[in-house]
Amino acid sequence: MSRKLMRLLAVLFSLALLATACGSDGAVDAVTDAASDAADAVEDAASDAADAVEDAMDDEESEEVGGAVDEDAAQEAVEEATEVEDGGVQSDSTLAELEAQWAEARASIVAEITAAGYGVDGDTVTGPGGMSIDLSACPADWSDTAGIADGQITIGHTTAQSGALAAYGNIGVGMGAYFDYVNANGGIGPDGLQLNLIIKDDAYVATQTQELVAELLQTEEPFYITTLGSPNTFSVQGTLNENCVPQPFSMTGHQAWGDPLNNPWTSGLQMSYATEALLWGSWIEQNMEPGTKVAALVMDNDFGLAYEQGFDRFAEESDIIESVEFVRHDPAAATLTNEITTLAASNPDVFISMTAGNPCLLATQEAARAGITATAQAFFQPSVCKAVSAYMAPAGEAADQWLIFGGGWKDSTDPQYEADTYISWMNEQIDAAGLDSSVSLYATGYGQFGWTHVQALQIAADLPGGLSRTNFMIAQRALRMEHPGLLEGINFGMNGAEDAYLVEGSDLSRFDFATQSWIIEGGIIDLDGQSPNCAWVAGEGC
Numbered sequence: 001m002s003r004k005l006m007r008l009l010a011v012l013f014s015l016a017l018l019a020t021a022c023g024s025d026g027a028v029d030a031v032t033d034a035a036s037d038a039a040d041a042v043e044d045a046a047s048d049a050a051d052a053v054e055d056a057m058d059d060e061e062s063e064e065v066g067g068a069v070d071e072d073a074a075q076e077a078v079e080e081a082t083e084v085e086d087g088g089v090q091s092d093s094t095l096a097e098l099e100a101q102w103a104e105a106r107a108s109i110v111a112e113i114t115a116a117g118y119g120v121d122g123d124t125v126t127g128p129g130g131m132s133i134d135l136s137a138c139p140a141d142w143s144d145t146a147g148i149a150d151g152q153i154t155i156g157h158t159t160a161q162s163g164a165l166a167a168y169g170n171i172g173v174g175m176g177a178y179f180d181y182v183n184a185n186g187g188i189g190p191d192g193l194q195l196n197l198i199i200k201d202d203a204y205v206a207t208q209t210q211e212l213v214a215e216l217l218q219t220e221e222p223f224y225i226t227t228l229g230s231p232n233t234f235s236v237q238g239t240l241n242e243n244c245v246p247q248p249f250s251m252t253g254h255q256a257w258g259d260p261l262n263n264p265w266t267s268g269l270q271m272s273y274a275t276e277a278l279l280w281g282s283w284i285e286q287n288m289e290p291g292t293k294v295a296a297l298v299m300d301n302d303f304g305l306a307y308e309q310g311f312d313r314f315a316e317e318s319d320i321i322e323s324v325e326f327v328r329h330d331p332a333a334a335t336l337t338n339e340i341t342t343l344a345a346s347n348p349d350v351f352i353s354m355t356a357g358n359p360c361l362l363a364t365q366e367a368a369r370a371g372i373t374a375t376a377q378a379f380f381q382p383s384v385c386k387a388v389s390a391y392m393a394p395a396g397e398a399a400d401q402w403l404i405f406g407g408g409w410k411d412s413t414d415p416q417y418e419a420d421t422y423i424s425w426m427n428e429q430i431d432a433a434g435l436d437s438s439v440s441l442y443a444t445g446y447g448q449f450g451w452t453h454v455q456a457l458q459i460a461a462d463l464p465g466g467l468s469r470t471n472f473m474i475a476q477r478a479l480r481m482e483h484p485g486l487l488e489g490i491n492f493g494m495n496g497a498e499d500a501y502l503v504e505g506s507d508l509s510r511f512d513f514a515t516q517s518w519i520i521e522g523g524i525i526d527l528d529g530q531s532p533n534c535a536w537v538a539g540e541g542c
Helices: 003-022 027-060 069-079 097-115 167-185 208-219 231-244 271-286 302-316 339-344 358-369 387-401 422-433 438-459 469-478
Strands: 120-121 122-126 132-134 150-157 194-201 222-228 245-248 266-268 292-299 321-329 350-354 379-383 403-405 505-512 517-526
Touching: 003 150, 069 271, 069 339, 097 222, 097 422, 097 438, 097 469, 122 469, 132 350, 150 167, 150 208, 167 194, 167 422, 167 438, 194 208, 208 222, 208 231, 208 266, 222 231, 222 292, 222 379, 231 302, 231 350, 245 469, 266 292, 271 379, 271 403, 271 505, 292 302, 292 339, 292 358, 302 321, 321 339, 339 358, 350 358, 422 438, 438 469
Parallel strands: 150 194, 150 222, 222 245, 245 266, 292 321, 292 350, 350 379, 379 403
Antiparallel strands: 120 122, 122 132, 403 505, 505 517
């Protein structure tokens, strides 16, 4: 459905409300007639769009891979990346102005949803972009308002607070701090509902995630449960979808979270790993010579497989990449010496770290020790290891000159963002909460994930019927705003079942050890709306 027409209908709907409030019958009639005409236009546009989608699906020549942008589009985007000034800092608005902008954007989304008549119709939830969820498949005792009681919204979160990826547990802590801030400043919706976040440590072990989610469902009956880690999210995705419990904004960029047809209750937030893999390949195509040898360290789980399959598929068709050496490692490995030594023996021209958490730090250090960073022409960090304080600073000078397609997020500890209104305010709030603003993963939870959860909850609470799981699902899929934590030029939003990925853009940056900053050198890449949905099959991909 055309967003322009949707916005027109929303405006007309708002005018109708205003005219009614003013008691003008003529105004009401005029606006109602205009709204009817707009509705007919929207219906026609929706029909045309549906035909176009059907035609595209029937096109046998399509080369789209689920969860990733088209390869040609990725290469063109890398080549034509939009240069940004001052590192993409946006510091020309006060916090009050930003909050007013967010409120206005939320109100517009609420008006669009209401005007379109999205909601529950019998056993079906409808939303933008052809969104449809069958509630008849939900358990007999399922409740649309489960987790809302005594003025609270109970939210469950499983994450790694111990083990090799324990640093990521700080994201949940930071999100909890933002929820506390929201609670102290009016809460959610007109009733000021308070957010009650329950965090459980699964140590990045999928079987523990399953046990903890079962425990949460049995004892807490939360409004929703959000998870961290690809294997962990996979391990409970079926359970949560079968029980019609939202699993929103999963803390993992796996492309499988873009599957609103088969797993409508699950969604993601970050740029997909499949798109990131294509951006690596596209950079190599444009900057390296034929005969290029690539070495890749891969975490041995579904997370690493997403990267490996995406890049391997690209490499097979490349005229520049001669060979790729993939070496997998145990996610819990205490050392990566053997794996990096094996990769160094291939004498790569390009090295790619397809891992996460503490292994990122180990890989950076070992690549320097083994001489890879002295001989390779380029070496890439994965987007999940962009945090300066957690992964780059501890590596010392070994971190210098690493490249990254960082998913477009500003690092809160990066000196170049000290003047950014939102970043500076967020760091002050993190310190005021008794946390340490020098730990950038707290800010990832506070300003990246926490902010997103709250915007969706606020929109859902303002929809007809108030806060419910179904309204929250519609709000998620209709969310389209300017995220204050993203670099200028990167869009943030979904569109129902048509566009299931919130972020489809990235920066290309190089780490400068001297300034402890990611310096944008390749400009801003945005591929909004270009990632097809991904019906993931374990071991095979999309």
